[in-house]
Amino acid sequence: MMKVADKHDKIVRAAIRVFARNGFFNSRISEIAKEANVADGTIYLYFNNKYDILITIFEEEMGKIIANVKREMASLSDPCEKLHCFARMHLALMEEKRELAEVIQVELRQSSKFIKDYHNKKFVEYTNIIESILKDGQERGIFRKEIIPEIFKRAFFGALDEMSRFWVLSSQKKFGVKTAARQITNLFLQGSLTDKGRQHRSCCHIT
Amino acid sequence: MMKVADKHDKIVRAAIRVFARNGFFNSRISEIAKEANVADGTIYLYFNNKYDILITIFEEEMGKIIANVKREMASLSDPCEKLHCFARMHLALMEEKRELAEVIQVELRQSSKFIKDYHNKKFVEYTNIIESILKDGQERGIFRKEIIPEIFKRAFFGALDEMSRFWVLSSQKKFGVKTAARQITNLFLQGSLTDKGRQHRSCCHIT
Amino acid sequence: MMKVADKHDKIVRAAIRVFARNGFFNSRISEIAKEANVADGTIYLYFNNKYDILITIFEEEMGKIIANVKREMASLSDPCEKLHCFARMHLALMEEKRELAEVIQVELRQSSKFIKDYHNKKFVEYTNIIESILKDGQERGIFRKEIIPEIFKRAFFGALDEMSRFWVLSSQKKFGVKTAARQITNLFLQGSLTDKGRQHRSCCHIT
Amino acid sequence: MMKVADKHDKIVRAAIRVFARNGFFNSRISEIAKEANVADGTIYLYFNNKYDILITIFEEEMGKIIANVKREMASLSDPCEKLHCFARMHLALMEEKRELAEVIQVELRQSSKFIKDYHNKKFVEYTNIIESILKDGQERGIFRKEIIPEIFKRAFFGALDEMSRFWVLSSQKKFGVKTAARQITNLFLQGSLTDKGRQHRSCCHIT
DNA sequence: GATGAATGAGTCTTCATTCAT
């Protein structure tokens, strides 16, 4: 006897594997069912349709990721460290939950196009963490005021995300996740710190 | 009487519009044909299959973009200016060829997954332009040597690309392409210049 | 509730009717589905593709025919009677399972051409029955030794088969299946019996 | 400058090769055109449609074959020799015009099915040659009267035709065309001669 | 007459979804 939640999760986990393997459009419901050890029809007891599975992955898994990041970040006060923390955690996802990362990355891109009226709120919430860090730092005089948060948010996220796409696609790794996180954070910090922030930063250990 | 090349182009242009509208998988050959004022079968005189159209878009249009960027860049010698030029041109594409940009951006992400053995050479060539600029700058002592080119390339491209995704998806524009190009370039320059590079840069007018 | 085997058979029987009516290439899957009171897609639950249906007809139905012939023949010891039995049964198929006979006859001819690497083993097994009868008779001194079994087999089968083609195509029947079976068997027996065989034969009642 | 007849023939010859290679339904007009060194459209200047090419092959080539057989036969008076001559010529066709033989053999079988209202008159004329020989022999007391000409015609033709199918499909040849022609003719002669015919036959050299 | 680019009707096959058991 299996609890309802278990079966829901089993399907989601199977779907992540299958979507990561083939992409959303080349994945078959029957393949997900097989991977989840469940009948095809059973999937429709837990999800409305194929799109719904993908959306659920976004919502639920992004939710967990956001919670994780926020929890970790709660113990930090320095915006520089927060940014570094975000970078590390984002890239680490590649190693820890590679398949999930692939799905979020690749399919998220097109989801807005093929799922009518679906605006990925969780994704916005996720990148807004970056925006908050910047704004906080700007208010504290650590980051330059002229930097437009909207731009910074996207640039930083984009940089990290393209980086992780690299890990997904290539098997060769000339450098580790930590190196990448450090370098990218550094690039953006150096690029956005005020003189005051720079002084402050000298005592940080991100370098 | 229409020359062969014209019909090929007519189909490619129609496909760009249709793919941009629906995404690759939700686009129908018949819709492309209609958009190109051509019979369904005619498409198969110029392309092997649906995938082939997408690949052709990548190859041909990326080819043109690369040529453009390289031509423009040829007149510049300063790595900082080159970087800025790249950023401007990449983002400008969004405004000039919005649909093409959408296709390249969204579908490129998944192409590696659904088209067996297709490694987008043109895309690699495109991002390698960034790598070259950095390396050149490093040799000239303008950029810090410890920055790993592979990381910089991806971070810079990712930042720009995520930025342009913003334009694609949202209709509201709080700031222009030029502002975004300037800010992002600045972020990365500030983040990677050496002291020498910084001095040099003071005479640049990117800010 | 219908057992799996039943649906398989329903489709095969429908396909036989449709193929007999139009020939393989002019038959539509949708027509078979309609004839079988089944959805188009259902056919693909039981068969890989259109060719597979045809091959299945050959394999399964020829299998039954061969079993029938062999069972009937088991009760006979005289090669002459066996030959006559074979002839009767082959021609009788035309009346009993006219459509199946048509399909086997007409499509079998081309199957080797359009189905790559398909060598109809069942067909070979079927005609080899004739060869065995002859060889047995030759060993027993009833049939002339100089008759090459390979030739006899094909000649006898060809004679019967062309005869049945006549029934398939023409609706007018100047003579019955039994007459034809008797005459053809007689022709071949008279043509191949030794003197000893002829004496023996005088007590047979094939004439 | 090529005469009209030449181009017609070029296409027919190309079609024979292509049909022999792939079968009628798996042959493409474009392949025939290519094989004939002619544009696709040109074919429609000489033939109404694809079926028309096949019918033309039957009519024209069978016409030539019939003429040949009748010419050869004109010099013979003995029905036994005539029959043997027919057998030899039919089987020889396999070696001399293998591709044509394949087309006639295989496609003829189904032609009645897919070409509406096409009754191959030439084919009937061809097999009627056999019928005439038998009837002539029966009148002259050489062949047994109880043999039904309709049956004999089909049996003899079928025996020969199945034999030649063997040559088409198998590359191995344990015996030659002449041996086969002799054995088959013998089988049928022995099977149908009267006592008078048998005496007469002793002076023939078919054995 | 000859060409071959263009046409578009036609069909096999797939697969998300349903529903009787």
Added chain:
DNA sequence: GATGAATGAAGACTCATTCAT
């Protein structure tokens, strides 16, 4: 709740035939 056989709509692709040049 669970199953998986059945459905049938939908779409990529083919190819005989046409017709402007």
